[in-house]
Amino acid sequence: MKLRVLILINAAAVAITLSAVNYYFQHKWYDMMITFLVTFITSYLVFYYLIEKYVYSKIKLIYKLIHNLKLGRDLRDALGEHVSADPINDVEQEVQEWARQKKSEIDELKKQERFRRDFLSNISHEFKTPLFAIQGYIEALQDDGLEDRELAVQFLEKASKNVDRLSYLINDLDEISKLESGEMPINYTKFKINDLIREVFESLELKSKQHNIKLMFKQKYDDGIFVNADREKIRQVLVNLIDNSFKYGKEEGTTSVSTFTLHEQVLIEVTDDGIGIEEKFLPRLFERFFRTDTSRSRQIGGSGLGLAIVKHIIEAHQQTINVRSTESMGSTFGFTLQIARQSLPFPNIPVLKS
Structure with missing residues (x-):
């Protein structure tokens, strides 16, 4: 509807312009009215044909693709889908909605990326702390040659505690993974x-x-x-x-x-x-x-x-x-x-x- 009004306005503008030029040179009202009607009808048909063929049909296709690809349908199905009576307005709404949706998805992806970086940093730190401690105690025992048995026992006990901490980490990570994947069912x-x-x-x-x-x-x-x-x-x-x-x-x-x-x-x-x-x-x-x-x-x-x-x-x-x-x-x-x-x-x- 809006498209037809726009075509009428443009056709009328062209007809009025040419009629005014005709009247300026001929000074005849009859010729001016004939010129206006002929020009208006011709302009309307030309504009309608051009817009329908080169603009409107393209917008229909764009609308079909946007609407159907949003729903995840196949491209071939999208090309054959029926469209609404006012695709120009629908395209605008669809594009705005799609833009909002994509922005939301991008924000969520950025949030997940930050979470992934934090998670990798944290898990690396959590594992390195007990590993370095165990490594330090083992190296100290190797340097000492187990001559001081009391000190060796203390170092082994501390190393054992750090091994337990690593075990807790691995078990808890494994449990979370199973809960998320559904491998660990809920037995009601x-x-x-x-x-x-x-x-x-x-x-x-x-x-x-x-x-x-x-x-x-x-x-x-x-x-x-x-x-x-x-x-x-x-x-x-x-x-x-x-x-x-x-x-x-x-x-x-x-x-x-x-x-x-x-x-x-x-x-x-x-x-x-x-x-x-x-x-x-x-x-x-x-x-x-x-x-x-x-x-x-x-x-x-x-x-x-x-x-x-x-x-x-x-x-x-x-x-x-x-x-x-x-x-x-x-x-x-x-x-x-x-x-x-x-x-x-x-x-x-x-x-x-x-």
Whole structure:
């Protein structure tokens, strides 16, 4: 419609111009009107033919290609597709939408590239630290010739600890890889989350005493909430979160676990009164190898992958995990699980790739 109006305007402009020239030389109204009509009709037909043949048809083809290639269709199918009545306007909208989409994809690719560089840098550093330590202890033992047995035993124990750290790194990386690829399925079972929390507390009782941190469950163990989830993987989530509270907790502090029923879900929160986390670090807390306090994290140990594994496990259950924290006051990690339905047990399904 807009195209035809444009052709009419151009044809009228040409007709008026030629009619005015004719009247200027002939001074006859009749000749001027004949000239106007003939010129207007001729110009309209010429413009319409030229635009239809050399412009409009090309725009139709461009529109077909853009619209269909966006949908991933084959080029041959795209060429034979029907188009709308106003392809010029549609082309403009399609190109703008496509530009926005491509910009979004480029931004995402840049983000992934930055993440890849950071990940390679971090993993390289994480592996080099224990490897260099092991290498140093072995060279010291070789230079000493094992003459000082007490010193040799100390060096071997330190080398052994660094070997354990390498083992933790490899195992955690392997677990994340399997979770992402779906090689490690989620085996749904129905169980009481309260019972699992009690078992985790019992298994971490000695470690809590070593850190001088009290474990507390704010609900009653007898009032159990049945959930549908992978029991062993949720155990791992609780162990990782509580162990994390030991690492960054304070002496004579408290780590508490709470449950809240939310319609068809239950929210489990692990709260500590430790050093807390700066707000600017919260969005990156579940990234692999991300540490808010590098020097302290090195002393504490661990692979730096615990929270990343926790996030993968919860998302594999198609649930959510979040964190809130205040510096010098503590942190709270909360995740949801599906409440078990009596008549609809969950089948075993593979992990979805995140």
